[in-house]
Amino acid sequence: MDRNLILYPDPTLKKVSYTVTFFNDVWLDALISDMHLIMNQFNGLGLSAIQVGEIVRVMLMAQEDPEHPLVLINPVITKTYEKKELMKEGCLSFPGIISKVDRATVIDVTYNDAQGGTHTKTFKDVFAQCVQHEIDHMDGVLFVERVSPIYRISLADKLKHRRF
Numbered sequence: 035m036d037r038n039l040i041l042y043p044d045p046t047l048k049k050v051s052y053t054v055t056f057f058n059d060v061w062l063d064a065l066i067s068d069m070h071l072i073m074n075q076f077n078g079l080g081l082s083a084i085q086v087g088e089i090v091r092v093m094l095m096a097q098e099d100p101e102h103p104l105v106l107i108n109p110v111i112t113k114t115y116e117k118k119e120l121m122k123e124g125c126l127s128f129p130g131i132i133s134k135v136d137r138a139t140v141i142d143v144t145y146n147d148a149q150g151g152t153h154t155k156t157f158k159d160v161f162a163q164c165v166q167h168e169i170d171h172m173d174g175v176l177f178v179e180r181v182s183p184i185y186r187i188s189l190a191d192k193l194k195h196r197r198f
């Protein structure tokens with residue numbers, strides 16, 4: 035495997051990922067397999083392809099069985115329920131940084147699987163948070179940019195030596 039976890043402040047993390055238009059594909063399957071290994075290696079709940087250097091809209095999210103993460107390709111939030119909550123959040127690309135981000139606690143998401151099928155699913159709590167975080171990655175948005183103002187000062191101090 036020649037893919038590695040990309041860490042802030044690598045400028046790749048600011049790129050906007052492309053929509054996936056090919057399915058049942060060897061390259062796509064290999065990417066998903068590499069992402070699965072890397073996510074488990076670093077004990078992550080979720081991982082976006084951009085974090086391993088591929089600018090395509092692919093994310094993995096851990097399920098109860100670590101051998102079978104959920105693969106979401108081209109995920110789009112189709113409904114955001116009203117309730118928002120400040121949730122503790124971290125990112126594999128920011129080792130050691132935890133902060134609080136305002137996230138919807140329930141969302142509906144439409145996405146493709148690796149075979150090109152389309153699904154719509156409701157995600158709650160930490161899983162809703164994870165999908166929002168990974169879609170942000172696909173849009174080049176990092177969780178530290180979403181941190182609530184009251185937490186921003188302490189975060190700026192921690193990130194001082196890690197600028198883009």
Ligand SMILES: [Zn+2]
Pocket residue numbers: 124125126127167171
């Ligand atoms: Zn992340």
